[in-house]
Amino acid sequence: MFVLDEHLHGRIPHVFQHGYVCYQEHEGVLLDRYRPVAVAGEALARAVETIRRGLTGENKADFIEELALYWPGPPEGTVFFAAGAQIEPILRVLLPWTGTLAFVRDRAQALELIAAPMPFRGPELMRLVEQAIDNLATPGLYIPLERVPRPPDPFPLGPWTRVQLVEFIRQNLSRSQKRRLEDHARGRAKPSFALVRVPKPRGGDHLVGVQFDDIRGTHPLAGATGTAEVRQFHVERRDPGYLVPRGGGESSLQAKRVLLVGCGAIGGHLALELVRCGIGHLTLVDPDRLRPENAYRHVLGTPSLGVPLAKSLQLGGEVQRRYPGVQVDCCAASIEQALDAGTIDVTRYDLVVSATGDPNVDRDLNERLHGLANRPPLLFTWLEPLGIGGHALAVQGASSGCLDCLFTPHAWERDAVLVNRAAFAAAGQVFTRELAGCGNAFTPYSSLDALRTAELAGRLALEVLGGRRQASLLRSWKGDGAAFEAAGLRTSARYELDASALERGGQDVAMPGCRVCGGCA
Amino acid sequence: MLDRIRERLDGPSFSHFNQGSYELRTGVKPVDGDYDIDVGLRFNTTKEEWPDPVALKQRVVDALSGYKVELRRPCVTVYYQRRNEALYHVDLNVYVPAGTDGMFHLAVGKVGDAGKLKEWRYTDPLALSKAIDATFADDDREQCRRAIRCLKRWKDLKFSAEGDAAPKGIGLTAAALQWFAPSKERDGVANRVHYDDLRALSGLVSTMLANATPRLVVKLPVSPHDDLFRRMNDEQMRVFRDKLQDLDDGLRRALADADESSASRTLRRFFGDDFPEVSKSSTVRRAAGAIVSSGSAG
Structure with a gap:
């Protein structure tokens, strides 16, 4: 089901590029295969209802529910660390064997990941790998937002601006978390990226990335006057907090x-x-x-x-x-x-x-x-x-x-x-x-x-x-x-x-x- | 012996069945004297065809010429012995069926009895057995039987066999039927039931004592419902009660005794030297099975 009006593409929840309307999940749906006309009629009715709710703003929260879908930018690596409740420094590491990027808790986890496929792990070899991590790793921040009651209004179409991103992050943090964020952003190891956890209104969460390049003056996340080039990116989640419940486990x-x-x-x-x-x-x-x-x-x-x-x-x-x-x-x-x-x-x-x-x-x-x-x-x-x-x-x-x-x-x-x-x-x-x-x-x-x-x-x-x-x-x-x-x-x-x-x-x-x-x- | 009777009997055909303690499986090895086996002979005839019950009994005696046999008032007794030592005797009870209700008439009387002493007595020889079967199931019944055997052995050991000094075995059996309560615990994990015979016997004896006020009255659970201890005079009953009290005390002592060895010595005083003795050394159990195959694996 598509909407032809280009003004609606990507502007209301569940309506994507080229006007594709997502009115129904695919999974778990049973169609009445002997009543195709009824199926088509019902599909149309649901698509229309989805658009109506979007136009009236009734389902605005769905932007947050499905934030990852609307988050612009390329996929850029895999998350391995456990996404906790606290703002923490993290690392982005280049995995030399695959050439892919991994987001990890610390050096130990980086080492573990790099060593995992190695058939032999002699102490000298491990020392070499450890030394290499410094060249392979970039410091960043993990920022769990506490709760996101409403999406930015208007919802940004295309790449978000530096101001939109920083506001989105800082507005959804408690006072103490905000202080913690500032401490880390002003720290010696300037975070060159942030992974932001956005809780979904109906449970679960998103992890989305923001890259900061060419930082001048104070780090933008510290909420002061400095500037930087910002760029959004996606991550593939392999952190247990995401995978465990998906596998039927208990977080x-x-x-x-x-x-x-x-x-x-x-x-x-x-x-x-x-x-x-x-x-x-x-x-x-x-x-x-x-x-x-x-x-x-x-x-x-x-x-x-x-x-x-x-x-x-x-x-x-x-x-x-x-x-x-x-x-x-x-x-x-x-x-x-x-x-x-x-x-x-x-x-x-x-x-x-x-x-x-x-x-x-x-x-x-x-x-x-x-x-x-x-x-x-x-x-x-x-x-x-x-x-x-x-x-x-x-x-x-x-x-x-x-x-x-x-x-x-x-x-x-x-x-x-x-x-x-x-x-x-x-x-x-x-x-x-x-x-x-x-x-x-x-x-x-x-x-x-x-x-x-x-x-x-x-x-x-x-x-x-x-x-x-x-x-x-x-x-x-x-x-x-x-x-x-x-x-x-x-x-x-x-x-x-x-x-x-x-x-x-x-x-x-x-x-x-x-x-x-x-x-x- | 039964084959012999069938072969030689000048009279009606019959079928046989075990009865008494042999049938109840409550028999005990006598302390002195011989075993007693009760067998019923159910003749396919009627009391009208044999108005004199002794006449039919005499036919049985005649068929057994060559055996050591005696025609007694309640039955025909056949004695077995080895080298002049009594091994056991078989009491043959002569019955004819009474109507259709599964009851019997027992031939009572002996040669020379007056007409009044000779009778076809209406009875159910299997009544006690049926009542025990109906009252206790499976393993409970086995425990009840073990308790009865203990009481009967105690009776043999502690009372004179003369006259009516000793309580009758059937009286003790009927007492158990009336007052026995099984003592058991279920192990829900192993799906097994464990019995404590000592506790059960102790319970039975103390219930019997509690009902001896002052006479212990135990009635046959079927017709003619007569008191099975009625023949004991008051003095005999007093002795019976005193000995029951001794037994009760002894059983309680043994129950409370943590030392199996000394508990077994206590019990041997009541049940005789062939009651199993637990020696000090065998109190340390399971010496043989300290290494076993468990079948467990991981």
């Missing part, structure tokens, strides 16, 4: 810190999924290297086999390569060593997840953390052989019940044996197989089993981090037992429970007599 999780112990089949999937859900900081702990036998059920796959680094380091690299805005720390040690050495302080995390699948390591971790005053929530996840199922247990201070409760027999149980009460496999069986003799024993399960377990654990982790789940809770998925039974193995009484009830989870984890928590509220 509020950006600030959350998660410690993930165990980077095997479950941990590998879980690390990536937690990041995709919006977790902004991940610490990975695992001393082991990926073994070739496990490559087909590990997220890293065969390329990692040739690299002589622990799974934690490789997984950390993979997470950062795919999601550069995320902070990842790696620890190629066992969790016991890391805790003993003080390398890791669990109280600095919002959630501790253990996906080691080793009940002895997990029970040790459970006991160590139980005694801590500011213990974060704990989440244990593990799976069982041949696709019969997997489990996720959240242990939280607000309620009774811990991992050791699952290993505590009921006081009335006769002939109690050492067993996990949550197990789907009946006690007293051997589940491991051997590919090639001693030391090669492995538990048969598939990548899909690990993925499903990671999903169960991931969802529970989000509920715990979001504060939606405050009690201890055990959730399990129950698989088809055909392969398990075909292997001559027996299932437990728990396996008889209804699958949806198991997945919904139960809070009756606590067992009186538990040697770690006592099993009482």
